[in-house]
Amino acid sequence: MNPWLLLLLPLHVLASKGHLKGVSPELAARYVPTKKGSAETWQCLDGSKSIDWTAVNDDYCDCPDGSDEPGTGACPNSSFYCVNEGHIGSLIPSSRVGDGLCEPECCDGSDEAPGVCPNVCKEVGEAYRERVKAEEKLRKTGSKIRSTYVAFAQKEKKRLEDEIAQTEQEIATREKEVARLRDLVERTESLSAAALEERKQSPLYQSLMTHVTALKSLQREHMEHLEREKALGDILDNLRTGYNPNYQDMAVLEAVRGWEQLAGLPHINDVGKDGENENEEELGSDDVTTEEEEEAVEEGMWTAMQLEHQLDDLLNTDYEALLVEHDKHVGAPASPTSILFNLSAYLPDALIPQYEAIRDQVVAVLEMLGLAKGVSDRAADTSKQQKALNDAEHSLRLTKKEKEDAEKELARLFDPEWYGAQGEWKKLHGTCIDKEVGDYIYEVCLFDEARQKPVKGGSTFSLGRFASWNNAPGVEKGSPAYYSKQYYKNGAKCWNGPHRSVTLDMSCGLENAVLSVGEPEKCEYAFKVTSPALCLPLNVSGVKREEL
Numbered sequence: 175m176n177p178w179l180l181l182l183l184p185l186h187v188l189a190s191k192g193h194l195k196g197v198s199p200e201l202a203a204r205y206v207p208t209k210k211g212s213a214e215t216w217q218c219l220d221g222s223k224s225i226d227w228t229a230v231n232d233d234y235c236d237c238p239d240g241s242d243e244p245g246t247g248a249c250p251n252s253s254f255y256c257v258n259e260g261h262i263g264s265l266i267p268s269s270r271v272g273d274g275l276c277e278p279e280c281c282d283g284s285d286e287a288p289g290v291c292p293n294v295c296k297e298v299g300e301a302y303r304e305r306v307k308a309e310e311k312l313r314k315t316g317s318k319i320r321s322t323y324v325a326f327a328q329k330e331k332k333r334l335e336d337e338i339a340q341t342e343q344e345i346a347t348r349e350k351e352v353a354r355l356r357d358l359v360e361r362t363e364s365l366s367a368a369a370l371e372e373r374k375q376s377p378l379y380q381s382l383m384t385h386v387t388a389l390k391s392l393q394r395e396h397m398e399h400l401e402r403e404k405a406l407g408d409i410l411d412n413l414r415t416g417y418n419p420n421y422q423d424m425a426v427l428e429a430v431r432g433w434e435q436l437a438g439l440p441h442i443n444d445v446g447k448d449g450e451n452e453n454e455e456e457l458g459s460d461d462v463t464t465e466e467e468e469e470a471v472e473e474g475m476w477t478a479m480q481l482e483h484q485l486d487d488l489l490n491t492d493y494e495a496l497l498v499e500h501d502k503h504v505g506a507p508a509s510p511t512s513i514l515f516n517l518s519a520y521l522p523d524a525l526i527p528q529y530e531a532i533r534d535q536v537v538a539v540l541e542m543l544g545l546a547k548g549v550s551d552r553a554a555d556t557s558k559q560q561k562a563l564n565d566a567e568h569s570l571r572l573t574k575k576e577k578e579d580a581e582k583e584l585a586r587l588f589d590p591e592w593y594g595a596q597g598e599w600k601k602l603h604g605t606c607i608d609k610e611v612g613d614y615i616y617e618v619c620l621f622d623e624a625r626q627k628p629v630k631g632g633s634t635f636s637l638g639r640f641a642s643w644n645n646a647p648g649v650e651k652g653s654p655a656y657y658s659k660q661y662y663k664n665g666a667k668c669w670n671g672p673h674r675s676v677t678l679d680m681s682c683g684l685e686n687a688v689l690s691v692g693e694p695e696k697c698e699y700a701f702k703v704t705s706p707a708l709c710l711p712l713n714v715s716g717v718k719r720e721e722l
């Protein structure tokens with residue numbers, strides 16, 4: 175039985191004296207003795223034992239379930255019922271009966287001997303009723319605001335459904351466009367490739383390729399010669415510095431003199447003699463200057479340095495790109511349009527106007543068929559078409575993303591784990607509320623992120639992103655308790671501590687507001703928040719008027 179209904183029961187049933195003391199209204203009917211002749215007996219509530227009726231509430235525990243002592247503290251684990259006339263009856267553990275302390279749950283003082291605790295049920299009851307009235311008023315007004323949130327969710331449903339349908343259509347159109355452009359790019363590319371092959375057959379290009387091959391072969395030979403020359407030079411250097419002049423071997427002396435002359439070196443016997451020669455490098459460099467001068471004589475010829483360092487670059491030229499470039503400079507030869515334009519040079523003046531009219535029509539048809547373009551134009555077309563294809567693919571991806579986002583939002587709209595079964599929280603997604611406390615402004619953007627901003631400037635700390643509603647064990651998903659908390663997790667890491675996190679303790683209020691902020695543990699923050707989304711209509715749950 176609901177405790178409020180107790181107020182409707184006749185007072186004699188609720189007698190707080192004798193056998194029925196401490197018995198709750200629900201059990202009153204079971205505290206009736208059984209007559210056997212002149213004797214009265216009573217059965218323990220668990221049916222385990224029959225005792226004398228006078229043993230009920232005699233301050234001695236007889237029944238194993240403690241049911242024989244509802245009005246005393248004799249049995250452990252039994253309950254005592256305070257009638258609390260003028261307020262609401264309530265149960266307390268029997269162990270707290272007669273302990274000399276006035277239990278707040280027993281405003282009538284019935285848990286203690288008469289005169290120990292005053293009966294304050296009138297005042298307590300009145301204050302309680304005032305409180306309930308104020309809460310009712312708040313819920314009534316708050317629930318009106320809440321209903322606008324519910325209506326918003328309904329509109330959102332329609333908007334998202336429309337968006338999904340529209341993006342679906344857009345996707346179909348964009349997919350067709352992408353397919354068309356891809357086909358165009360492929361066709362233009364294959365046309366370009368065929369035309370390029372044709373260009374490659376030109377004598378100029380073929381000759382260029384032969385030159386490239388010859389140059390590569392010469393480069394290879396040149397490198398081999400350089401290596402051989404270096405090896406020979408080393409042998410002769412060793413001979414020059416290591417031979418014994420005392421042997422008077424003319425063949426060796428001749429070879430040394432010859433090498434010294436060729437390499438521009440002083441005779442080995444003179445090296446180190448005062449004033450004769452400054453040093454070998456100087457002599458050598460004089461010689462190089464002469465060589466350079468000689469080379470400079472033939473204008474445009476490459477120096478040894480250029481041959482060594484620039485030949486590779488030259489041979490790595492993109493000759494196909496050059497071929498396409500070439501067309502731009504000399505004009506694409508023999509394309510259908512160029513033939514038509516050049517023909518006018520050979521016609522008599524009188525025929526030119528007629529010829530030009532026909533020519534323009536033919537060109538238009540050729541262009542429509544994609545035949546009236548040169549290689550370089552085709553290359554430009556390909557890259558233009560490729561760009562159009564890339565753009566179309568990008569737009570398609572964006573539209574698909576738009577559709578996915580809308581579908582995700584629609585799925586969340588009436589999901590209890592997100593915006594509630596009626597979608598009442600959707601309106602508040604991204605609503606930011608804050609409170610200045612101490613050196614910081616604490617802000618939470620609902621379903622998004624909580625932050626801590628220093629009032630006097632400095633960097634803002636993220637206190638975490640929305641993680642879930644109250645998913646503590648035993649809390650039913652979608653119940654009022656579930657929506658009484660929100661968790662924000664994985665914020666900025668605390669120095670030597672955890673990542674910052676926030677728990678919102680939420681209750682019904684006319685405004686979306688942060689009432690207070692605390693940091694009960696280092697970097698774990700608790701915000702007290704109100705929101706009309708939590709103001710359930712009066713007929714949904716909570717205290718009903720008739721129970722007062």
Ligand code: MAN
Nearest residue numbers: 626635668669671693696697
């Ligand atoms: C900052 C703020 C505080 C926090 C400390 C931890 O000062 O985020 O709230 O307690 O860092 O070092």
